[in-house]
Each structure stands twice: as C-alpha cells, then as structure tokens.
Amino acid sequence: MNGTLTLVRLALRRDRVLLPVWIVVIAGLVTVSASAIAELYPHAGQRIALGVTIGATPALQALTGPVFDAASVGGLTAWRATTMASALAALMSILVVTRHTRAEEETGRAELLGSCVVGRQAVPAAAVAVAVTANAVITLLITVGLAGQGLPAAGALAFGAAVGGTGWVFTGVALAAAQLTTHARTASALACATLGLAFLLRALGDAAKAEALAWSSPLGWAQRVRAFAGERWWVIALFAVTALALVAAAALLARRRDLGAGLLPPRPGRPDARASLAGPVALAWRLQRGGLLGWAVGFAIAGTLFGALAHSLGDLVADNPHMAALLARMGGTDALTDAFLTAELSVLALVAGGYAVQATLRLRGEESALRAESVLATAVTRRRWSLSHLALALGGSALIMSVGGLSAGLAHGLRIGRPAGQAARMLGAALLQVPATWTLAGIAMLLFGLLPRLTALAWAALVAFALLAQLGELLQLDDAVMNLSPFSHVPQTLGRPVDAGPLLGLLLVTAALLAAGIVAFQRRDLQQE
Known part of the structure; x- marks a missing residue:
C-alpha cells in the first residue's frame, strides 16, 4: 500500500x-x-x-x-x-x-x-x-x-x-x-x-x-x-x-x-487480415462493432420494457371518473399512452446521445494511444479517417434508436393486437429523435478538432441536456434556456403532424459542427494524452 x-x-x-x-x-x-x-x-x-x-x-x-x-x-x-x-x-x-x-x-x-x-x-x-x-x-x-x-x-x-x-x-x-x-x-x-x-x-x-x-x-x-x-x-x-x-x-x-x-485473455486475431478489413471505414467498424452490438441489445431490452408497460396506463382511469373525463377531452387513453411512449423515446434519445459521443470520441482514444499516427502515416487522410468513425457514430445512433423504437412498437402492438402498425409507427417516431443525437456527435467532433484535451466537455453537454429534459419543466425554466438543448426541438407527441423546420435546423447545425471539427483537426498537430 x-x-x-x-x-x-x-x-x-x-x-x-x-x-x-x-x-x-x-x-x-x-x-x-x-x-x-x-x-x-x-x-x-x-x-x-x-x-x-x-x-x-x-x-x-x-x-x-x-x-x-x-x-x-x-x-x-x-x-x-x-x-x-x-x-x-x-x-x-x-x-x-x-x-x-x-x-x-x-x-x-x-x-x-x-x-x-x-x-x-x-x-x-x-x-x-x-x-x-x-x-x-x-x-x-x-x-x-x-x-x-x-x-x-x-x-x-x-x-x-x-x-x-x-x-x-x-x-x-x-x-x-x-x-x-x-x-x-x-x-x-x-x-x-x-x-x-x-x-x-x-x-x-x-x-x-x-x-x-x-x-x-x-x-x-x-x-x-x-x-x-x-x-x-x-x-x-x-x-x-x-x-x-x-x-x-x-x-x-x-x-x-x-x-x-x-x-x-483477449482472443487472438487471424495471422492475416481479411480483405474486408481494408480501408479506414472497415477498421472503424472492427473497432466499434462490439460496442454497437451491446448498445443495440440494451435498447432492444429497454424498448420492449417501455412498450410492454405503456398499455398498463389504462389502469390509471379504471376507477377514476374525473380522470376518465379529462382524458376523453384529450383524446382518450390512447393520448395518454402516446404521451408516455413519446417521453420514453426522448429518454432513449438522450441515452443514444451517449453512444454518439462515445463513438465520436473513439477518435481521441486512438490518437492518445498513438494508433492514429500509424494509420495516418499511410495513404489515409485525416478527413477519411475522421469520417470513418463519424459514420459509425451517426449510423450507429440511428440504428440503436431504430431498434429501441421497433422493440417498443412490437411490445405495445402485441398487447393491443396491432404489432405491425405500432412497430412502423414507433420506428418513425424514434427516427425523428435521431437529429438531436447527431448534434451531440457534432459537439464532440468540434471539441476533438479544436480542443482535444477538453473532449470531456461533450459528456458535460449531454448531462446538461439530460438535466434540462428531466427538470426543465419542473423548475419552470424559460423557453430560451430549454431551447439550448437539441432535444427540445424534436416532436414530443405521437400522432400529430411533424414540423420539419426544427429537424432541418438541427441537421444544419450538426453539419456545421462536423465540418468545423474536421477542418480544425486537419490543421492541428497530433497530440498524446
């Protein structure tokens, strides 16, 4: 000691x-x-x-x-x-x-x-x-x-x-x-x-x-x-x-x-790499596929749990005529169920933001461990290398949200007798949450390019957005503060028309953050931890 x-x-x-x-x-x-x-x-x-x-x-x-x-x-x-x-x-x-x-x-x-x-x-x-x-x-x-x-x-x-x-x-x-x-x-x-x-x-x-x-x-x-x-x-x-x-x-x-x-002990690899491993995208996939699989399994379990619980909300009004009358004016028990499922998709989107940050910051991990230097010493450019990991971050977050939405839709649909329709409906609602998770990937990429030693601030941003989502209404915060979170700009209720404007705005902001991060990374020196 x-x-x-x-x-x-x-x-x-x-x-x-x-x-x-x-x-x-x-x-x-x-x-x-x-x-x-x-x-x-x-x-x-x-x-x-x-x-x-x-x-x-x-x-x-x-x-x-x-x-x-x-x-x-x-x-x-x-x-x-x-x-x-x-x-x-x-x-x-x-x-x-x-x-x-x-x-x-x-x-x-x-x-x-x-x-x-x-x-x-x-x-x-x-x-x-x-x-x-x-x-x-x-x-x-x-x-x-x-x-x-x-x-x-x-x-x-x-x-x-x-x-x-x-x-x-x-x-x-x-x-x-x-x-x-x-x-x-x-x-x-x-x-x-x-x-x-x-x-x-x-x-x-x-x-x-x-x-x-x-x-x-x-x-x-x-x-x-x-x-x-x-x-x-x-x-x-x-x-x-x-x-x-x-x-x-x-x-x-x-x-x-x-x-x-x-x-x-780690599993020994093959003496010769497969042909499919050629290129930075294949390398990024090899490095991150295990983590992506684990996230997908977790989202499938969580989505199934949320979907199975949604139908039980009807018990809330079984013996409460006043609540039943209120819900009838709101659209019935289905409206309460949709509100619950939307809220749970918002929670899953925040968690998916964690995956987006983790997958993006794998770039920093490779750089700190000096493995990026070996890759970039070849014909692979910095832009191609960073885009390969960003593809996993963006595509992976969309994938796990899809898995969560489908699982919730199937579980809820099986309980009410409409599995196919609910699965498609929940998949669409889950995908609407994806642009907000991509914004977190953009923040992480910008920090990696400009301030590589402060990439932990991307996690701080995720925590801040989560607190705004969970406590913003409880604390009665001003709309200007709530709008700082990208998750406040996605649709919050199933079954209503979708305004594409905020989603397009999030995509533009994400593209700008990613582009700025890539350009900044191309202009700085490689750094160790």
Missing part, C-alpha cells in the same frame, strides 16, 4: 475539474428537485393526489420507483430523484475507478509507477479512496441541502446515504470489472452493463410489485431506504457490506493476474 496517499493526491489533481462537476450536479439535482416540488405542490392534498396517481400507474413506478410517503415534500423528492441521483453516482464511480486503474495499466503508466516505491495495491486503493470520498461528499451535500430547506434531518441523511451507498457499490463493481479485461473501455462497458441490469431489475420489480426482484438491485435498495418515510438504516449497512465484499473480491482477482493483463 506504499504511496497510496500520493496517488490519491495525483488522482485528485487530474480530476480537479470533472469530479467537482459530478458532485455538484448530483447533489444539486436532488436539492433543486426538493425546492421545485415544494413550490409546485405546496399543499398536502395535492401531494397525496399525485401519490395516488403514481401508485395506480406501474409505468411511472418502473421509471422512478414507488412513492412511500406522498403527503410530504421529502417523500415526493425521494420518489422523483432517488433513482436518477443514484444512477449518476454509480456512473461517476465507474468512470473514476476505471480511469485510475485499468486505464493506467493500459497506457503503461501503472508499470512506471510500479518501478518506484509504490505498492502493488496502491493504484487500486487510491482509485477506491477517491471514489468513496466523492460519494461521501455527495452524501454530505445532499444532507445539508435538504435539511437546509426545512426537511427532516434524518430523512435528508438517509437520502444522501442511499445515493452515496449506491456509488460505493458500483465502485466495487468497477474495480472487479477492471480485473477481468485488458482494456479500460471494455471494463467500463461491463460495469455500465451491470448498472443497466440493476435499473432493469428495479424497474421490473417496481412495476410488477415484485419485491424480491426489486431487492436484487442496488438501485432498488436506494429506494427502500425509505427516506422521509420511516427510514430503514440497516439498508445503508447492506450498501457498505456489499461494497467491501466487491473490493475484497477484486483484490483477490488482482493477485491472479499479471500487471497489464486481464483474467479474460
């Missing part, structure tokens, strides 16, 4: 910008949600009516979880923000641990550190210490932020501990994943896939009221801490014990492998 504190300081120095941003965004999300709920639902009767609606709608519970105390502002805040804040804390922990463990080995820096007076376990111990501390700070800020608004201190602490505890668990998940593979990207993908599975188990458990299924997910544990609704403090201990067990398992796995290697 020699040198752990020094490596902690080094990690904090390297993450001096991104880590505070993560912490402030996650804690601020919870605090702002509580303030907005208190303003929008000032009376207990209003909050109880909302709680009844939530309890009668499995689709809402699948997205955000059950509400345990609708009468209080704290209970509604826990319902609205626990899953989102916990998932963000988990994602932050995954990225921090992978960056300071597997990525260090992949680039060779861990080997250089090992030649000094640094213990073998110092590198992973420093990464775990940074992630655990960051989650502890999030816990503290959430507690102070909620208690400062007059909410019960015990509930505020339980809420913060639930979010931070989820981050602790996925710190262990990421550390274990880093022992399995030789590449940081694959380790992050494995940990993120585990997070996706945790969300799916929680969503299915809450929608079907299957407690055993919900308890199988750390995100389900965060809900069942029951902040502001009779806190269950022993669940916090469950987070801590699970995190310690995962870290201990990762330490045992680390002893069974060599530095730089993984327990799952």
Whole structure:
C-alpha cells in the first residue's frame, strides 16, 4: 500500500475539474428537485393526489420507483430523484475507478509507477479512496441541502446515504470489472452493463410489485431506504457490506493476474487480415462493432420494457371518473399512452446521445494511444479517417434508436393486437429523435478538432441536456434556456403532424459542427494524452 496517499493526491489533481462537476450536479439535482416540488405542490392534498396517481400507474413506478410517503415534500423528492441521483453516482464511480486503474495499466503508466516505491495495491486503493470520498461528499451535500430547506434531518441523511451507498457499490463493481479485461473501455462497458441490469431489475420489480426482484438491485435498495418515510438504516449497512465484499473480491482477482493483463485473455486475431478489413471505414467498424452490438441489445431490452408497460396506463382511469373525463377531452387513453411512449423515446434519445459521443470520441482514444499516427502515416487522410468513425457514430445512433423504437412498437402492438402498425409507427417516431443525437456527435467532433484535451466537455453537454429534459419543466425554466438543448426541438407527441423546420435546423447545425471539427483537426498537430 506504499504511496497510496500520493496517488490519491495525483488522482485528485487530474480530476480537479470533472469530479467537482459530478458532485455538484448530483447533489444539486436532488436539492433543486426538493425546492421545485415544494413550490409546485405546496399543499398536502395535492401531494397525496399525485401519490395516488403514481401508485395506480406501474409505468411511472418502473421509471422512478414507488412513492412511500406522498403527503410530504421529502417523500415526493425521494420518489422523483432517488433513482436518477443514484444512477449518476454509480456512473461517476465507474468512470473514476476505471480511469485510475485499468486505464493506467493500459497506457503503461501503472508499470512506471510500479518501478518506484509504490505498492502493488496502491493504484487500486487510491482509485477506491477517491471514489468513496466523492460519494461521501455527495452524501454530505445532499444532507445539508435538504435539511437546509426545512426537511427532516434524518430523512435528508438517509437520502444522501442511499445515493452515496449506491456509488460505493458500483465502485466495487468497477474495480472487479477492471480485473477481468485488458482494456479500460471494455471494463467500463461491463460495469455500465451491470448498472443497466440493476435499473432493469428495479424497474421490473417496481412495476410488477415484485419485491424480491426489486431487492436484487442496488438501485432498488436506494429506494427502500425509505427516506422521509420511516427510514430503514440497516439498508445503508447492506450498501457498505456489499461494497467491501466487491473490493475484497477484486483484490483477490488482482493477485491472479499479471500487471497489464486481464483474467479474460483477449482472443487472438487471424495471422492475416481479411480483405474486408481494408480501408479506414472497415477498421472503424472492427473497432466499434462490439460496442454497437451491446448498445443495440440494451435498447432492444429497454424498448420492449417501455412498450410492454405503456398499455398498463389504462389502469390509471379504471376507477377514476374525473380522470376518465379529462382524458376523453384529450383524446382518450390512447393520448395518454402516446404521451408516455413519446417521453420514453426522448429518454432513449438522450441515452443514444451517449453512444454518439462515445463513438465520436473513439477518435481521441486512438490518437492518445498513438494508433492514429500509424494509420495516418499511410495513404489515409485525416478527413477519411475522421469520417470513418463519424459514420459509425451517426449510423450507429440511428440504428440503436431504430431498434429501441421497433422493440417498443412490437411490445405495445402485441398487447393491443396491432404489432405491425405500432412497430412502423414507433420506428418513425424514434427516427425523428435521431437529429438531436447527431448534434451531440457534432459537439464532440468540434471539441476533438479544436480542443482535444477538453473532449470531456461533450459528456458535460449531454448531462446538461439530460438535466434540462428531466427538470426543465419542473423548475419552470424559460423557453430560451430549454431551447439550448437539441432535444427540445424534436416532436414530443405521437400522432400529430411533424414540423420539419426544427429537424432541418438541427441537421444544419450538426453539419456545421462536423465540418468545423474536421477542418480544425486537419490543421492541428497530433497530440498524446
């Protein structure tokens, strides 16, 4: 463990910008949600009516979880923000641990550190210490932020501990994943896939009221801490014990492998490349096909889940004549179902934006690893090389949105007896979301061309757009602020005429961003990390 504190300081120095941003965004999300709920639902009767609606709608519970105390502002805040804040804390922990463990080995820096007076376990111990501390700070800020608004201190602490505890668990998940593979990207993908599975188990458990299924997910544990609704403090201990067990398992796995290697050895390639591998497009496809397949499978599962839940919205009006009369004026239950499906497509589009950013920034990864230099030393031009990866980013985001739309349409159509018609309808609606995801690829490309060391700002833009989409209406933000997000310019309701103007505008903006990024890349020197 020699040198752990020094490596902690080094990690904090390297993450001096991104880590505070993560912490402030996650804690601020919870605090702002509580303030907005208190303003929008000032009376207990209003909050109880909302709680009844939530309890009668499995689709809402699948997205955000059950509400345990609708009468209080704290209970509604826990319902609205626990899953989102916990998932963000988990994602932050995954990225921090992978960056300071597997990525260090992949680039060779861990080997250089090992030649000094640094213990073998110092590198992973420093990464775990940074992630655990960051989650502890999030816990503290959430507690102070909620208690400062007059909410019960015990509930505020339980809420913060639930979010931070989820981050602790996925710190262990990421550390274990880093022992399995030789590449940081694959380790992050494995940990993120585990997070996706945790969300799916929680969503299915809450929608079907299957407690055993919900308890199988750390995100389900965060809900069942029951902040502001009779806190269950022993669940916090469950987070801590699970995190310690995962870290201990990762330490045992680390002893069974060599530095730089993984327990799952990479599959050896062919001695000679296939003819189909000739050219930069084929190379980009070979590098990104595994990730694209994983994203497509995830979107198929998510789309199927959303489509299957959409039909259950009819239960909302089964015993509520006032709601039935209101929906009849809006167009009936079909209008409510369309609104739900449109909202879920918007969520999938935000996630697809993550794929677009990841696929575009593969250019930066190849450049930092010095592999781009070898490719560009041949007859391949910078423009052709960048366009090859952009083709995967743009085409891949359109593909996974199509998969998500088709899956949702088929699942919903099978429940109502019109699978073909609903599949075509949802496919068209999903494709309308694609221009917004392409805009994120354009932002990533512009940063890669102009400011390659600041490409992480593309992820910051995605987080900002997601927060605007999820909290913009709740916070009653001005239209000028909402319009900063490209996702606010796509159609928000199925079954209505589509105005092509905003979509064409997004395409023009994307083309300008991509062109500017390519030109800037052609005029700068190649850079290392």
